[in-house]
Amino acid sequence: MTSAIQTINLSAWYGNKQALTSVSMSLEENKITAIIGPSGCGKSTFIRCLNRMNDLIDGFKTEGEILIYSKDVRYIDPVELRKSVGMVFQKPNPFPKSIYENIAFGPRIHGINSNRLDAIVEESLRKAALWDEVNDRLNDNAMELSGGQQQRLCIARALAVKPKIILFDEPCSALDPLSTSKIEDLMLELKKEYTLVIVTHNMQQAARVSDHTAFFLYGKLIESGETKQIFKKPKEKSTEDYIIGRFG
Amino acid sequence: MDRLRIQRIRELAIEKALFLCALASILTTLGIILVLIFESISFFEEVPILEFLTGTTWAPTYRPQHFGVLPLINGTLMIAVGAAIIAIPLGIASAVYLSEYADLKVRQIVKPVLEILAGVPTVVYGYFAISFITPLLREFVPEANIFNAASASIVVGIMILPMVSSLSEDAMRAVPRALREGAYALGATRFEVSTKIVAPAALSGILASFILAISRAVGETMAVTLAAGATPKMTLDFFESIQTMTAFIVQVSMGDTPFGSIEYKTIFAVGMVLFVMTFLMNIVSMWIKEKYREVY
Numbered sequence: 001m002t003s004a005i006q007t008i009n010l011s012a013w014y015g016n017k018q019a020l021t022s023v024s025m026s027l028e029e030n031k032i033t034a035i036i037g038p039s040g041c042g043k044s045t046f047i048r049c050l051n052r053m054n055d056l057i058d059g060f061k062t063e064g065e066i067l068i069y070s071k072d073v074r075y076i077d078p079v080e081l082r083k084s085v086g087m088v089f090q091k092p093n094p095f096p097k098s099i100y101e102n103i104a105f106g107p108r109i110h111g112i113n114s115n116r117l118d119a120i121v122e123e124s125l126r127k128a129a130l131w132d133e134v135n136d137r138l139n140d141n142a143m144e145l146s147g148g149q150q151q152r153l154c155i156a157r158a159l160a161v162k163p164k165i166i167l168f169d170e171p172c173s174a175l176d177p178l179s180t181s182k183i184e185d186l187m188l189e190l191k192k193e194y195t196l197v198i199v200t201h202n203m204q205q206a207a208r209v210s211d212h213t214a215f216f217l218y219g220k221l222i223e224s225g226e227t228k229q230i231f232k233k234p235k236e237k238s239t240e241d242y243i244i245g246r247f248g
Numbered sequence: 249m250d251r252l253r254i255q256r257i258r259e260l261a262i263e264k265a266l267f268l269c270a271l272a273s274i275l276t277t278l279g280i281i282l283v284l285i286f287e288s289i290s291f292f293e294e295v296p297i298l299e300f301l302t303g304t305t306w307a308p309t310y311r312p313q314h315f316g317v318l319p320l321i322n323g324t325l326m327i328a329v330g331a332a333i334i335a336i337p338l339g340i341a342s343a344v345y346l347s348e349y350a351d352l353k354v355r356q357i358v359k360p361v362l363e364i365l366a367g368v369p370t371v372v373y374g375y376f377a378i379s380f381i382t383p384l385l386r387e388f389v390p391e392a393n394i395f396n397a398a399s400a401s402i403v404v405g406i407m408i409l410p411m412v413s414s415l416s417e418d419a420m421r422a423v424p425r426a427l428r429e430g431a432y433a434l435g436a437t438r439f440e441v442s443t444k445i446v447a448p449a450a451l452s453g454i455l456a457s458f459i460l461a462i463s464r465a466v467g468e469t470m471a472v473t474l475a476a477g478a479t480p481k482m483t484l485d486f487f488e489s490i491q492t493m494t495a496f497i498v499q500v501s502m503g504d505t506p507f508g509s510i511e512y513k514t515i516f517a518v519g520m521v522l523f524v525m526t527f528l529m530n531i532v533s534m535w536i537k538e539k540y541r542e543v544y
Contacts, residue, residue, distance in 0.1 A: 056432060058352055079435045087433035093426040096449055105444070106434040154430070161434055 004029040004165055004195040005050060009064035012045055014057065019045040022064065023221045025214060032187060032196040034210035034227065036203065038242065042219040043199045047167045050197070051085040052078045068165070083110065086158035090170040092150035094142035094157075099134050102142045102153055106161035120160055128156035129186050148179025155186065166190065168198040172205065184209050203243060207231050215239045284523060287516030294510050300517060306480035306496075308514045309505065315514065317521060319480035323397070323490035324522075327472055330401025330486060331408055331465040336458055338405075339412025343454075346413070347420040348442040359414070366410035374474030377403035382475065385487075392487035395477025401486065403471050408461040415460065419453020420446050452540035459533035463526045469494035493522045 003026040012020040020042045027033045035043040045054065052073055054060045066073045073081055094102050103121045112120065121138070125131040130152040134145070142153055151171060158166055168187070172180040187196055187209050200206050206213055207227060214224035215236075223236045234240045292300070295315045303316015342362070346355050382399040386392050392399075423446050431445045447454065477489030478499055491499075497515045505511045 051433065053429065053433065056429070079437060081435075082433055083435040087429075089426060089429065089433075091426060093424070093430040095427060095430065095445060105431070105436075109434070109436050109440050109444070157430075157434065 002029045003027060004069060005197070006067040006070075007046075007049075007064065008067070010046075010049065010062060010066060011064055012042075012049060012054070012062045013060070014045075015059040019219050020049070020062075021219045023216075024064075025221055025224050027195065027197060028212065029195050030191055030193075031211040032191050032198060032209050033212045033214065034206035035197065035199045035214050035216060036201075036206050036242070037216035037222075039201075041216040043216045044169055045219075046216065047087075047169060047197055047199055050165070050167060051082050051087055053082075053087065083161050084164045086161065086163035086166045088151070088154050088158055088166065088168045088171045091174050092147055092154050094145070094150050094153050096141065096143055098139045099142050099145070099153065100138040102157050103160045106157060110161060124156040124160040125153075127159050127190070128152045129182065129189075130156055146179070148175050148182060151175060151179065151183060152186065155183075155190075159190075163194065165195045165197070168196065168200075170199050170201060173201060180205070203231075203245075215242065217242070281523070284516055284520045287513055288520045291510070291513040291517045294513075295517075304482050306491075308511050309500075309503075313510075317493075317518060319482050320491060320493045320496055320518060321521065322482055323476065323480065324466055324492040324494070324525075326397045326484070326486065326490060327401050327404055327468070327476065327492055328462050328465040330397060331404035331468075332458070332462050334402060334405025335409045335412050335461055335465075339409050339457070339461070340416055340454065342409075342413040343416035343420060344442050344447070347417045348438060348446060359417070362410045362413055365406070366414070368407075370407065370468065370470040371474070373403045373407050374471040377471060377475035389487055393477065393489045395475065395479075395489040396487045397476050397490045398486040400472045400476035403475060404465050404468050407468065407471065408464050411461040411464060412457050415457030416450070416454045419450035419457065422453070423449045452537045455540060456533045456537045459529050459536065463529040463533070466529070467494065467522065467526050469498060473498045493518045497522075 005027040006025075008024050010020055010023045011018065023042075023046060035046060037043050048054045049062060049066060050068070050073070054062075055078060068076070068081065068085060095105060097105070100121055103124050104117045107117060107120050108114070122131060122135075125134065130149060133149060134140075134153075142150065145153060151174075155166075155171075172183055175183065184205065187198070190196060191211075198206075198210065210227045212224065213227045213230040215222045215230065215234075215238075217238055223230065223234065223239050225235075230239065231243060234243060300315050300317050302318065303314060304318050305314035305316045306319045307314040342358075346359060350358065377399045378394075381402050382392075382394060382396065385396070385399055385402075386394075389398075427445055427449060428441050431441045436444070472492045473495040476492060476495060478491050478495060479489040480491040480496065481488060483490065497518055500512065500515045
């Protein structure tokens with residue numbers, strides 16, 4: 001098994017507040033890894049380290065190593081890094097532009113020739129299972145789509161720059177159950193081509209979609225392993241308590 | 249029961265008092281507009297409105313009298329355009345810097361300083377123009393008049409700069425962080441995020457700030473009276489002395505023009521033109537704000 005992402009003793013701070021403590025784990029290629037844990041346990045911080053999104057926050061710093069396909073992210077230009085590590089956010093955040101322009105934005109800034117854009121837009125929308133719903137109104141404003149459609153648009157937007165890894169930061173927490181199940185189906189489809197990491201509050205979701213699960217608590221990685229094993233026979237008492245809903 | 253009634257009367261009294269306060273400012277505004285209209289009408293009984301609006305010579309205070317307001321409008325527009333050429337690029341650049349690049353500490357220092365710039369009395373800008381900008385300008389352009397439109401434009405530009413930068417920055421900072429993150433996550437650089445995501449999303453606020461600033465430049469009085477001169481002229485040469493509508497009004501109000509004379513009434517007609525211009529600009533600014541609002 002190749003590991004797409006590996007962290008070694010990763011610690012992180014917002015100012016003086018430590019958010020991650022010495023997290024070492026590796027995430028396999030073409031799998032879905034779910035990161036679970038109660039609010040404030042560092043799971044979002046963890047995935048936002050992977051594409052250096054937290055660099056944008058004043059006073060944020062890390063220690064330890066993050067390797068993406070064996071390359072230390074500190075030595076990769078963030079623009080290049082984020083091209084290969086895409087991200088989908090908690091709340092759908094389409095740009096206030098047309099559906100077409102939302103998808104074309106990424107390829108455009110990376111200098112893709114504009115005569116290839118039509119093909120990329122179609123391909124990305126198809127992969128995100130949105131093409132059939134929007135192909136007759138690509139020039140409409142993306143803000144007119146429903147929440148679930150907006151989130152799939154954001155996935156299509158991420159796909160358009162051809163990443164290898166896609167990070168999902170609680171992608172369904174603002175969506176209704178039907179839209180949620182569409183996104184989950186989509187993730188299962190996408191893992192054939194991409195490595196996916198999903199932060200989720202929803203135990204059932206983690207159990208349904210992921211191959212591996214990692215449980216975080218107070219900024220520490222408590223345990224990680226095959227999803228079945230974590231849910232059926234967790235090694236740690238706190239994992240079990242969290243999964244069966246004793247806290248969190 | 250009694251307590252309830254007293255309370256209700258008190259509430260009513262407060263409401264009426266507040267209403268009267270609001271009414272006072274509305275009535276004042278109405279009063280000003282009415283005075284402008286009536287005095288202008290009595291002016292136009294003596295001077296045909298067409299002559300006033302199309303004439304190219306403005307000489308109401310000496311014989312033969314001419315009442316063509318175009319030279320004054322020309323002067324006002326020169327100052328407005330000149331000031332805009334300075335304030336818009338600088339203002340938008342500093343807004344982008346403050347909103348997207350500067351870290352918290354820098355912003356906490358720079359923004360109040362910019363806003364202090366907006367609080368400097370305009371007469372100070374006026375003598376800053378004559379005592380500093382004009383001599384400097386004449387180093388480079390020796391043939392420039394002591395009173396000239398360029399110097400006044402520069403100083404008015406500096407004066408309205410904080411308005412552009414501050415209002416544009418507010419508009420840009422109101423763009424949700426999530427939009428920026430969405431763009432960064434696709435590998436956009438800071439510059440691409442600023443110019444392709446944030447600025448378009450804030451466009452309505454930015455355009456509105458331009459228009460408000462220009463409208464302020466049109467109405468600006470003290471600095472242009474001091475720096476631009478008192479020579480109403482149909483010219484586009486920024487190094488000549490000109491006169492704006494506001495400066496003319498100052499000149500007549502301050503001078504010994506007899507009250508009630510035709511010369512005296514000119515200031516109401518000119519004031520009316522000025523009022524219509526700034527009023528239209530404010531309307532346009534509101535309209536732009538509505539029309540170009542990107543819903544995010």
